[in-house]
Amino acid sequence: MNSEIPVVAIDGPVGSGKGTISRALARSLKWNLLDSGALYRLVALNLIKKNVSIHDSTAVTEIAAEMDISFSEACEEEKTFLDGSDVTLDIRTPECANKASEIASMPALRSVLLTRQRKFLREPGLVADGRDMGSVIFPYASLKVFLTASVEERASRRYNQLKQKGINVSLPDLSRELVLRDERDVNRKIAPLRPAKDARICDSTKLNPEDVVITILHWLQEKGFA
Template structure:
């Protein structure tokens, strides 16, 4: 990562919100427009989930899971088609988006040792500023000092419809099924004891239900430029 002249021209942006709100797409585009580094924390939790599933380690096996998480070298590399995710040198970008991982990631992400290891890694990545990070607890827990915090949300119906459009026809799942899965993930994320999904008190809430991706990106870029101007 190349460092720009003068840290005062760079800030950290935290984008939190529930499953399917479009955080990753928005965060990646905001980072691209500002020339910042995008850090997909959800991909990191998915990488742990995928590796644990493959190793036969369940979320209940907390000691084994902690050991496994600490042994992982997770790399996020920008590519032509978005971000590639590597675990111990292996490209797992496609594998971590499977339905098996999607249905289980909230359970693995609720484990304290997993959040501790990944949270430390995420703070190290953000230490030099100029980072856009998205997740469930970035503004409230991982980067409480982020200069701009956005809580991106949308109705359950809208989020399910977006996810439904993303999923290939080969996967037999109904829109109603997706709605109930997303509502269940919201419940798990909001009720977990460790760093639950919560809107930071100083976050700007953006309801993207009636907005296009580009409109959301433009709104966040504008907010960031206003914040930087105010800081000068």
Template sequence: MNSHTQPINIAIDGPAGAGKSTVARLVAKSLQYIYVDTGAMYRAVTFKVLEAGLSVEDEAGIAHLTETLDIILRPGEQAQQVFVNSEEVSAKLRTLDINRNVSYIARIEAVRTKMADLQRQMSLAKGVVMDGRDIGTHVLPNAELKVFLTASARERATRRFKELGDDAGITLEQLEQEITTRDRLDQEREIAPLICAADARLIDSTSQTIDEVAKQIVQWGLAIARTISTGGK
């Protein structure tokens, strides 16, 4: 990005499987911004909860565990690296068990509070692309660009099915049902539910490629950054 252009923060929200992480990574790379995968942070907490053998209903136990976790995100050659208490857990965060439990963990107020605090700290210097489910509405309500990225449940299930590979141990239909259930949990949770911010720009990626979506967001981001840099002229 032009060194004379004021960096901005970009919030990308949307339901599971909409392609947020991949799009956000491409946008950040194009703009030379920092990418923050907030979903990976909640997955990291879920991984440690399951590893500790805690019930997803044990909110007090999960809250206590969360306070002991030091979560750090670092850029990697292919994808962002996630460290929990100095242990890299990146490759362990895309299992079916985590997919099925992360929405329950994310509903817990203590978990969301700590994650949101960490995410806001990461955004203070500007030039951040952050994706999740409550970024534009709760974590970064003052982000200069907000995008709500969605796709049909069937399309999102198909993408996740391909991501899991031949040994998924689940049918496409079952995965679509799980995604639909996760949508409901995310939308109905009391703390920072999944909703489209009033000032967000909506993109339905069902019939668009990831590159097309990323290109559109980059164009919006550049236009906003130039406007801010020139004082709105």
């Protein structure tokens, strides 16, 4: 790991705005972007397509190590590719997201994906979006941010995001799934969802994305970056 390259680690629960904020921040800084959740969702999508059980740890880790993936640049329209096919919408379905949450605590899988995630660290800098970016993947990050928001606001954001992508969901069902995912992420034994000790906390419930990006840029400036 090269700690000389600046890293902004943005962690938080689903619907907190991590993806939107991270992409906007990376675009503003002209830095590289890592959507770590997409890696887990890509593994989950592969499991669904190949009808592989999440309990088959050997198969799960082999899929994670061998899958051919690529992402669009932060300055471009968000696109995710698996084996050359555009799966941007496929990995955003509730089924895929829930399965990704279920496999996220597997030690062997986490080990494989840790290596893949750290390869995103390149000049001039990296904005890393996830749940344990600041606590596990990039503990030396230049700035650690923990984004949060009320459950109601996060469910509403997630609902609108999926509807815009043409994915039909029920807001009540989505709210229940979100609470269950929160419980699973917070209580898992390996890398539970929680702010890093030196993270700056940002409650985005009543903030728009532009305000959050401005806040993070200000924090970066305080540290001599941006």
